[in-house]
Amino acid sequence: MALPKVYGIETEYGIRHTGVAEPNPIAASSVLINAYLSELARRSETGARSERVGWDFEDEHPGDDARGFSREGSLPPEVETHLVNAVLTNGARYYVDHAHPEYSSPECSDPLQGVLWDRAGERILVASMEAARRQLPPGQEIVVYKNNSDRKGNSYGCHENYLMDRSVPFGQVVKHVLPHFVTRQIWSGAGKVGCEAASTGGAEVTLQLTQRADFFEEEVGLETTLKRPIINTRDEPHADAGRYRRLHVIIGDANRSEVQTFLKLGVMGFVLCMVEDDWFGERDFTPARPVHALRQISYDLTLRKPFDLADGTTVTALDVQWEHLGLARKWADENGMDAVGGELVGAEVLRRWEQVLTALETDPMSLADQLDWVAKKKLFDAYRERDGLEWKHPKLAQLDLVYHDLRPGKDLAGKLGLERLVTEAEAASAMTTPPPTTRAWFRGRCLERFPGQIAAANWDSMVFDLGGEPLKRVAMMEPLRGTAEIVGPVLEDCDDAGELLRRLGA
Amino acid sequence: MAEREQIKKTSTRGTEEVVDDVPTTSKKGEELKAEMDDLLDEIDEVLEVNAEDFVRSYVQKGGQ
Structure with a gap:
């Protein structure tokens, strides 16, 4: 029996400090987070919250590997314990990590909660920028971007976390999750103009589906900052290690689209339940060359190009996604959807998943209000037509970055009218209220x-x-x-x- | 395929309208283009003027 899934998202935000000669991203991240925390403390009537609660590193073991060994000491320390590191009353962690401000959402028990506390995170970053602006000298501003690349080869992550059954052999997770990650890009990508990989294998890349595909070089591994693997093996359950595994997913894009965040979490819930229940049968979609397939799919805006499987046949990303959706429907019919957040949310995941696949097959541009990469394409096409811009024109690169600017009124994602799944009032409340259904x-x-x-x-x-x-x-x-x-x-x-x-x- | 078709149709709102196989929109192409042009003008007002400088100055340290 599949275990009930628990979901969480950690986002490292891009950061700019304008109005200073030599910006330091670590200092700027500290200023940003401290500005937020100090305003919170000041606003608290009793002053009680001025007792800032820090993070406890007792149970951090980023060197433990899900394949069954530990590399303690062979990795650079992942946690910089001297930097600002706070726990918030919504259950989240808000801290400086690798020269970026990072928000780790609280544990959520369904994908819609996941969206809500991710949006709460966006609002916390917006409030932090406003607090910092009030505290910085005139002419200076700290601005954050919810993206994954500076377009110069530097990437930062948006990680998903899923609680699952530890008794499932890790090889089974790899076997079924890897094809899912390679093929889900068609609906999960945040889009990016151009390419940052050393080689595109001859493909001309004008716009690609994802921010992150260029930065992945391995299939399976422990690294997160270099030679990134499609499946990350960090084994820190942050729970009863006898029962649970936390699958730490590093390959996703940071989405501005709530529909994509919802699908990313919701569909993975189904996929992991099906792994736990051994639901995939004999069909094996393992790519012959996973990293090659990952990039090929990200570079293919037609969504039609087949990739090679290890068994010698070929499939398209859409084929694999349709197959997984069909399996998920049967799994849900037989097992109910308690393990994936309940009937209502589970049914909504299946409905949207199907609707998105259908639209990708028939009229991808109809998803401009649902998928970041399509919203960007619509925007870039309009600019290219109006101003006669080539794909390499800096204006398109600028738009590609500003799409992810979180400042209200400045963010292109907001202006493009993406569909919302949670209200502003709900997101505002989730800044200080934890999900009621988890620890x-x-x-x-x-x-x-x-x-x-x-x-x-x-x-x-x-x-x-x-x-x-x-x-x-x-x-x-x-x-x-x-x-x-x-x-x-x-x-x-x-x-x-x-x-x-x-x-x-x- | 039959199942997909069915779901596509049931998701269309309304009972009296004629359900079309192809997604349609009430707005004409020209109207949509005018809206998009207005949006581009609005976006141009918030963008920093020198795109090249902006893109060059957007440098991040690598993360996870």
């Missing part, structure tokens, strides 16, 4: 209620300082416990953390 509820609400009594927090534990006694670590190894339903009534009823822990028997 993020416990984390976020404790931070809101008892900030002075929390020494540190991370994904799977919280450290309480109750004064006069040793620090008390509360483990949260089950991501679907600590919910509003389970601990909500007690948590909201207690006046301090000591009483809460006593009543919870912790």
